[in-house]
Amino acid sequence: MRVLVTGAYGFIGSHIVAALVAANHEVVCAVRGARLDSRFPGLRAVACDMSRDVTPEVWLPRLNGIDAVVNCAGILREQRGDRFDTVHIQAPVALYQACLRAGVQRVVQISALGHADDGEFIASKHRGDEQLASMPLDATILRPSLVYSAHGSYGGTSLLRAMAALPGAIVVPRAAVAPCVQPIAAEDVALAVVASLARATQGVDILELVGPKAMGLAEYLQDWRRWLGLRAARLWLVPTALVRVACRVGERLGQGPLGETMQRMLEHGNLGQAGALERMHERLGLSPRTLQRALAESPSHVQDRWHARLYLALPLLRVTLALLWLASGVIGWALSSDTVTASAQGGSLSPEATLMLARATATLDLLLGALCLLRWRPRLVLSGMLLMLLGYTIGIGALWPMHWLDPLGGLLKNVPLMAAIAILLLTEEKR
Template identity: 40%
Template sequence: MHILLTGSTGFIGRSVAAALIRAGHTVHGGVSGRRPAEGALDVPMDFARDTAPAAWLPRLAGIDAVVNAVGVLRDTPARPIDAVHHLAPAALFDACAEAGVQRVVHISALGIEASGTRYARTKRAADAHLLGLAAQGRLRAAILRPSIVFGRGGDSSSLFMNLARLPVALLPGPLFTARVQPVAVHEVAQVVAALLGHAGQTEGIVECAGPEALTLAGLVASLRQQQGRRPARLLRLPDALTQLSARLGDAVPSAPWCTETLQMLGSDNVGNPAVFEQLLGRPGVHYRQLVAAAWQ
């Protein structure tokens, strides 16, 4: 098939593109319209501005399926989170329905149902819009909701690996309580390929989660052990200092740490991996094997 993949140069998008090409598809990679296209199949686009279906219709000519892998952690003037997570994807989904593109795979996030953060609200809005189109029979939609996605090239993965190298680490309190189910990035990509192949009739929400949950502090400790290092001393940052550090992060738009991130870390990011494992054809990589399986 000819597949339009938005976010093709991002952490997850790169792995998805590779998996789709291995499966024999032709990938038309969405790239930022602020820089020149490098490949013949690159498709310039701007999720900050392309918030009307008319902007997407020309890009869907000859396209059989769409995969949306665009996402941001926080709101910035260059990448407003409401546009990037909700308005532009909704316009793309509407254009798919209008153009007759029947299959849409959308990568969302786990743990957004109970969260009041702007990140979660905008993610939920796009999910609901796509599910509404599917309920009307206008297209077939699959929404992937992954927990923490681990792999080389991921910002959060690099952060956790760097923390795991420290003999003493001072971590925010929520990292000792909130649970996650880490998943390898290449397995998320494999499931996207499956949804555009043998599992093409699978619809609805697919929770992408590893076989076992643990806290983020536990993940850091496990990553350290997987590197053959002696156990580290993990200390809890006092709540007042945690709040202060997050507010300081608010003043740095490029920083991943901010009050919104702190709020997101306050809730579990776990799910049922049954459908994910069914699409993989096996259990996912266990968190104890992430370095060997996804960091090489």
């Protein structure tokens, strides 16, 4: 079967693509820019943009020779041109209308488990499900609980791993101590998609994908901590009010998985209805593994501990570098002209040129520091910071060589700073 998969390079989508390939299906990846992902050599990719492709006519050429469609596309929060209504409703509906016109009858949609009042992420997903359910297609709508994998993480699952790896304590919202999730492995979600395409169905079926054990967040994190090979840590229960404030701040910053949707899902619970496991087994022949078993089948490595620990450390490094650049810019402008020219005595530049250079570099420091703090084009900004630091070191070292002998190591400290920026550049890729 030739299957078109939207969101094919995402966390869940990539597992689904791998499972479809293993089941001998021919996969066509529908992704932004039709970029080829080296993780899937030999697969075909076609361009699509769920934030813009809202008419069936755009989708029809992509369905030539396609037998089934799996929609994994989704966004956790709105940013830039991505809107819930467009990505979760308008674009998928246009795709399904194109399926009707092209004679593609089999559709699988990856939705989300939860309640509409958990936030617009869940509400818009469910509105998209309703639109699909109203169409004359043979469709399976899958609503997974918390999805994890021992073979990698992204977004919320990366944040939870980082919480499990915190030194000395496991921080847990007080409201999430009671059973609130039924975690299911991404590999089992992928098997559910393969089974959905293999079975003969008529009409629309909605299935909740849940693991066999309901867990509180504390137990979930303890299991991951043991898997990472870390020492047992005490539990630190955080008041719900404080968690809400932190999630509200995360929502306003617009970066990362920490936000109000995650907070509400944990408070309200992300559990399947009674009989969800039995229906999954009956209709898909799937018996998902417990978290403990899935982790036992895939032992961790040192790289897993690195990632868990660096997930929160790297943003801290970025912020401190941004603040350093901002402070350097402020100081560069705050110093009097006499102080600047006096500090440059013994160099080859005139006092006027020295002052002009100091003010120009201070302005550039302020600009790069602010852009780094805002995470605007991080690769470009970090590269600019690295080049500027290299220019500082070479230029000052050549024009005022006495600074190499500064007892406070003014120039020598640039070397570890350049290494820190290089680390941020090398770890900038998020998926």
